[in-house]
Amino acid sequence: MNKQEQLLETKKYIRQELGNESSGHDWWHIERVRKLSLKIAETEIAETESADLFTVELAALLHDLDDWKLNDNGTESYTKTANWLKKINIEDEVRHQIIDIIKQVSFKGAGVNTKPDSLEAQIVQDADRLDAIGAIGIARAFSYGGNKNRLLHDPGSKPEYHDSFEAYKANGGSTINHFYEKLVLLKDLMNTDTAKQYAESRHEFMERFLHQFFDEWEAKE
Ligand code: ADP
Numbered sequence: 395m396n397k398q399e400q401l402l403e404t405k406k407y408i409r410q411e412l413g414n415e416s417s418g419h420d421w422w423h424i425e426r427v428r429k430l431s432l433k434i435a436e437t438e439i440a441e442t443e444s445a446d447l448f449t450v451e452l453a454a455l456l457h458d459l460d461d462w463k464l465n466d467n468g469t470e471s472y473t474k475t476a477n478w479l480k481k482i483n484i485e486d487e488v489r490h491q492i493i494d495i496i497k498q499v500s501f502k503g504a505g506v507n508t509k510p511d512s513l514e515a516q517i518v519q520d521a522d523r524l525d526a527i528g529a530i531g532i533a534r535a536f537s538y539g540g541n542k543n544r545l546l547h548d549p550g551s552k553p554e555y556h557d558s559f560e561a562y563k564a565n566g567g568s569t570i571n572h573f574y575e576k577l578v579l580l581k582d583l584m585n586t587d588t589a590k591q592y593a594e595s596r597h598e599f600m601e602r603f604l605h606q607f608f609d610e611w612e613a614k615e
């Protein structure tokens with residue numbers, strides 16, 4: 395199998411695995427992250443650094459396959475990802491690199507430092523985070539909240555600052571709280587200059603949404 399075929403087979407596999415996922419991690423989230431990752435990588439490469447596009451694309455495609463949010467026991471084992479990479483004959487070194495990237499992508503709480511060490515991982519993390527903010531981010535947050543039976547907003551419960559991954563995972567608060575616990579923080583956590591630029595208008599749109607939401611909540615005109 396050549397690289398193009400490996401990517402094509404991976405797309406088919408992910409479409410089959412996550413096609414009907416209903417918490418905002420469906421195939422189209424993966425496809426948006428794949429596209430954004432390549433776009434960021436191409437801009438970054440043109441400007442300064444070098445990133446391996448094949449690694450970026452493969453990691454983007456596989457980044458949510460073993461995500462704790464999608465697994466019944468809430469853990470990440472990376473076995474599906476590792477097995478798939480072996481099945482399509484990805485060499486050991488690249489397989490370890492891809493799993494290493496995926497481990498670093500996820501948000502783990504406002505107080506947990508998750509800055510990745512390689513440019514490839516930084517790019518996929520930025521792309522994944524861009525898809526969690528803006529209009530699409532808002533849509534995904536409420537879709538996730540609905541899937542997990544969360545309230546839209548609960549005025550009595552305040553957002554929490556999570557300084558461990560365990561505390562972040564255990565949290566079952568409202569979707570509006572999630573905006574303050576994660577989504578509005580992402581703009582300042584982007585790694586690449588390209589993603590920082592993209593994040594600006596998405597962030598602003600979310601701020602406007604929250605403003606309007608609270609006005610309506612208070613029955614303001
Ligand atoms: P990450 O790995 O950084 O969590 P994902 O691609 O897995 O990134 O997706 C995170 C998505 O799940 C976001 O769009 C986010 O809105 C949603 N999400 C996660 N936790 C919550 C929550 N407690 N309430 C609402 N949405 C959530």
Ligand code: NI
Pocket residue numbers: 419423427457458522
């Ligand atoms: Ni994702």
